[in-house]
Amino acid sequence: MTTHASPTEIAVDRADAKRMGFFTDTTVCIGCKACEVACKQWNDLPADGAQFVRGGSYDHTGALNAATWRHVRFVEVAEATPQAREDAAERLAAGAGGRLPQIPANGGRAASDGAPDLVSIAEAGANGGVDVAAAVAAMDEWVFMSDVCKHCTNAGCLDACPTGALIRTEFETVVLQPDVCNGCGYCVPACPFGVVARDHEDGRAAKCTLCYDRLQDGLEPACAKACPTDSIQFGAYDELVAIAARRVGELHARGIEGAYLYGAGDDPDEELAGGLGAFFLLTQPPESYGLPAQADSPIQENVVPATAAAFGAGLLAAAGAAAAFVLAGRRPLARGPRGLATRAAIRRWQR
Amino acid sequence: MSDGDERDVAPRSLHETPAPAAVDPSEEPPAASAEREARWVADHTSETRDASPALGTHGEPAAWQRAQPGAPVALQRDRWADAAWSFLYKHDTRYGDAPADLEAVAQANRRGRGGEIGPVHGPVINAPVWTWEVPLYFWFGGVAAGSSFVSLACDLGGDRRSAAIARKVALAAVLPAPPLLIADLGRPARFLNMLRIFKPRSPMNLGAWSLVAFSALAGSAVAADVLRRPRAGRAFGAANAVVGGYLGSYTGVLLATTAVPLWARSRLLLGPIFVCTAAATGAAATRLTLVAAGLPDGHPTRTALGNVEAGAMMTELTLATLNERRLGRAGRSLEEGTPGVLFQIGKWSVRAGLALRLARGPLGPRAHHLASLLYLGGGLAFRYAWVGAGRTSARDDEAVARMARGAVTVDDDRLGRRREPRLRSTLRRPLTRAGAVGAYTEAVRRASLLVERALGRSEPTPGAEGTGRSVDSGH
Numbered sequence A: 001m002t003t004h005a006s007p008t009e010i011a012v013d014r015a016d017a018k019r020m021g022f023f024t025d026t027t028v029c030i031g032c033k034a035c036e037v038a039c040k041q042w043n044d045l046p047a048d049g050a051q052f053v054r055g056g057s058y059d060h061t062g063a064l065n066a067a068t069w070r071h072v073r074f075v076e077v078a079e080a081t082p083q084a085r086e087d088a089a090e091r092l093a094a095g096a097g098g099r100l101p102q103i104p105a106n107g108g109r110a111a112s113d114g115a116p117d118l119v120s121i122a123e124a125g126a127n128g129g130v131d132v133a134a135a136v137a138a139m140d141e142w143v144f145m146s147d148v149c150k151h152c153t154n155a156g157c158l159d160a161c162p163t164g165a166l167i168r169t170e171f172e173t174v175v176l177q178p179d180v181c182n183g184c185g186y187c188v189p190a191c192p193f194g195v196v197a198r199d200h201e202d203g204r205a206a207k208c209t210l211c212y213d214r215l216q217d218g219l220e221p222a223c224a225k226a227c228p229t230d231s232i233q234f235g236a237y238d239e240l241v242a243i244a245a246r247r248v249g250e251l252h253a254r255g256i257e258g259a260y261l262y263g264a265g266d267d268p269d270e271e272l273a274g275g276l277g278a279f280f281l282l283t284q285p286p287e288s289y290g291l292p293a294q295a296d297s298p299i300q301e302n303v304v305p306a307t308a309a310a311f312g313a314g315l316l317a318a319a320g321a322a323a324a325f326v327l328a329g330r331r332p333l334a335r336g337p338r339g340l341a342t343r344a345a346i347r348r349w350q351r
Numbered sequence B: 001m002s003d004g005d006e007r008d009v010a011p012r013s014l015h016e017t018p019a020p021a022a023v024d025p026s027e028e029p030p031a032a033s034a035e036r037e038a039r040w041v042a043d044h045t046s047e048t049r050d051a052s053p054a055l056g057t058h059g060e061p062a063a064w065q066r067a068q069p070g071a072p073v074a075l076q077r078d079r080w081a082d083a084a085w086s087f088l089y090k091h092d093t094r095y096g097d098a099p100a101d102l103e104a105v106a107q108a109n110r111r112g113r114g115g116e117i118g119p120v121h122g123p124v125i126n127a128p129v130w131t132w133e134v135p136l137y138f139w140f141g142g143v144a145a146g147s148s149f150v151s152l153a154c155d156l157g158g159d160r161r162s163a164a165i166a167r168k169v170a171l172a173a174v175l176p177a178p179p180l181l182i183a184d185l186g187r188p189a190r191f192l193n194m195l196r197i198f199k200p201r202s203p204m205n206l207g208a209w210s211l212v213a214f215s216a217l218a219g220s221a222v223a224a225d226v227l228r229r230p231r232a233g234r235a236f237g238a239a240n241a242v243v244g245g246y247l248g249s250y251t252g253v254l255l256a257t258t259a260v261p262l263w264a265r266s267r268l269l270l271g272p273i274f275v276c277t278a279a280a281t282g283a284a285a286t287r288l289t290l291v292a293a294g295l296p297d298g299h300p301t302r303t304a305l306g307n308v309e310a311g312a313m314m315t316e317l318t319l320a321t322l323n324e325r326r327l328g329r330a331g332r333s334l335e336e337g338t339p340g341v342l343f344q345i346g347k348w349s350v351r352a353g354l355a356l357r358l359a360r361g362p363l364g365p366r367a368h369h370l371a372s373l374l375y376l377g378g379g380l381a382f383r384y385a386w387v388g389a390g391r392t393s394a395r396d397d398e399a400v401a402r403m404a405r406g407a408v409t410v411d412d413d414r415l416g417r418r419r420e421p422r423l424r425s426t427l428r429r430p431l432t433r434a435g436a437v438g439a440y441t442e443a444v445r446r447a448s449l450l451v452e453r454a455l456g457r458s459e460p461t462p463g464a465e466g467t468g469r470s471v472d473s474g475h
Helices: A034-043 A080-095 A118-126 A131-137 A156-160 A211-214 A221-228 A236-251 A298-330 A337-351 B001-006 B033-043 B101-113 B133-157 B162-172 B178-182 B186-194 B203-226 B229-246 B248-258 B260-265 B267-292 B301-332 B337-358 B365-395 B397-406 B433-453
Strands: A020-026 A070-076 A144-150 A166-168 A174-176 A231-237 A260-263 A277-283
Touching: A020 A144, A020 A236, A020 A260, A034 A070, A034 A221, A070 B397, A080 B101, A118 A166, A118 A174, A118 A211, A131 A166, A131 A260, A131 B162, A144 A231, A144 A277, A156 A166, A156 A174, A166 A260, A166 A298, A166 B133, A221 A231, A231 A236, A236 B101, A298 B133, A298 B203, A298 B229, A298 B248, A298 B260, B033 B397, B133 B162, B133 B178, B133 B203, B133 B267, B133 B301, B133 B365, B162 B203, B162 B229, B162 B267, B178 B203, B186 B203, B186 B433, B203 B248, B248 B260, B248 B365, B260 B267, B260 B301, B260 B397, B267 B301, B267 B365, B301 B337, B301 B365, B301 B397
Parallel strands: A020 A277
Antiparallel strands: A020 A231, A070 A144, A166 A174, A260 A277
């Protein structure tokens, strides 16, 4: 049987196992965060103190971290389009009431002065201040994406891990063994997707396991099970890629030309980290979702040239020091009484 | 009963809801992003955050035991049949009606990932979590490695007494390194796991092994010197200079093999820069020790040490400037905030040291001692600056996104085309799970857990120990 990851990397033998993965289709995601909740429940992950902040984003989770292994990113690019603004202005002029919808375009992280935030719109709407329907209609640029560990073919965290806590399982997923991890923190910056994080109270790194415990018993991961719109689909990797390719074709046929796959279906020399076990169907540039346009294991990219340069420099430095000493030993000492005193001092040192 | 009383109250109509009270200004988020970040951190510390999971421990999957060993899960079809592949979008829907055209998909991917770069909604990568111990360890490791170079050079130059002192300096400098490294771990009691496997592709693993080898060689060399076995001492010292070549440089490799733009983009120069700092601080520390031990002015060793520290620091300044030039946007984090200040302090310390050395004639030998101290301090500032700047760089979403873009489209000439990885996953060594190696890894894992339990930080739930056996991926 052929594997996608290197067969020498797969740490667990199981005859009937094959690569399993996620296909997350953002075009059907409704941002309900059921996957986040299901993940927290199944994996006993603690709350991370998230709260709605006035002027902030509806996405109160913020990012993947050690206690959040699924994160529904709200891409609030809801700065109303010119067309939507015109429509709303017309409705205003017609006496519909309310104000122009204006929602911070930067994910709510820095609400501009005077702009009403989403919470105020909702509150004002309840008091009849704003035409909520119009405001919602102008939010057609909202995009949701349920982010998760990518279970890369060339996994940076797996390469970095000095203890062997991170392993490749029989399902070709990347799993962190919590009984081995000593919290060195190297996997954290080694992940080009910002997935792995270290819990500041627990001390260990943690990330999605693709519900390794459920998989071993033939169950699908908790998030995929909970997803009400099947935005998260789980299955054998090869089947998922075929479905995703058909879905992209379907969306193109319906006129959504911007639909593409992030992490699957690439030409071999353009693959993201050798192909992602959990891949996505996106409609915006990857940076909108906080994803890099290209990524690979930083170790596989850099370790050979960096080590060659560094160790070479180390040997050069040792040689340079030796040369400096040999040269200094050959230099004649000063003549006269000062030179004699120096010579005597040197003889005393040498003894 | 208060419950009954509440039930009697008729629910208020939505339309009669009173206007919300005026917002207390203290409830508003702070305008400055730094303040918002500080508040987030404050809200997420143990005092205010209930981080106790309902069951088990955090950071790992739930632990549970089956009532009947080997029994199937009730109401589930076997082999992920319930999951395949969707419960909604069967073939009677128009979810994926079109035929799979892989060429069209590859083209769409190229368009999607290589098109116009929009606003970056970070965070893209996570910032390193290393604390103050790590740069300090880098500095001590550098001093130790530099001293090992010096001891070899002293031996080659024929100054046996200075060589023996340099070996003592190397041992003294490497002694604080392991405690610092252990203190930085999230689970310090499990430090032994660093030596659980030998994994050449992980610079941190090789670094841990090289630290062990260096400490052992340095200790043996000093012991041989003390026991009056000068030949053995010299041999251990020479071997240590080779190990020191890795110990002094791997820290640069460690930083370069991350996704942090500043570090990754400096991959060819970070190692050499760190080696220069190591050589200069090692030579400076040895020089000061030798002078304190009575090495006379005018001795070739003293002259040579002065030349080594100055030469190494000048090379480091040159390489750092060269690196800054080619970094472009990613180099900005070396200029901003605390790391920027530290970087400037380091640079000016080194420049002042070099100037003092040139002005040595009129100022006497004390000026040169001050120069050596300035190199040591400057080296420490460089270490803190490089590690701290990596944290800023990782938070610079624009820089991270642009580095990744550089791999797809050339929208920044400095970034260049995508680099082909030199070390593919396929080059991994086959697994060795059985035999002595497997027994060793399992023994280390158990020893770590024992140490942890002895120190009182044990697992609250039995059976929550992951796979419950030592498993490794090929290295």
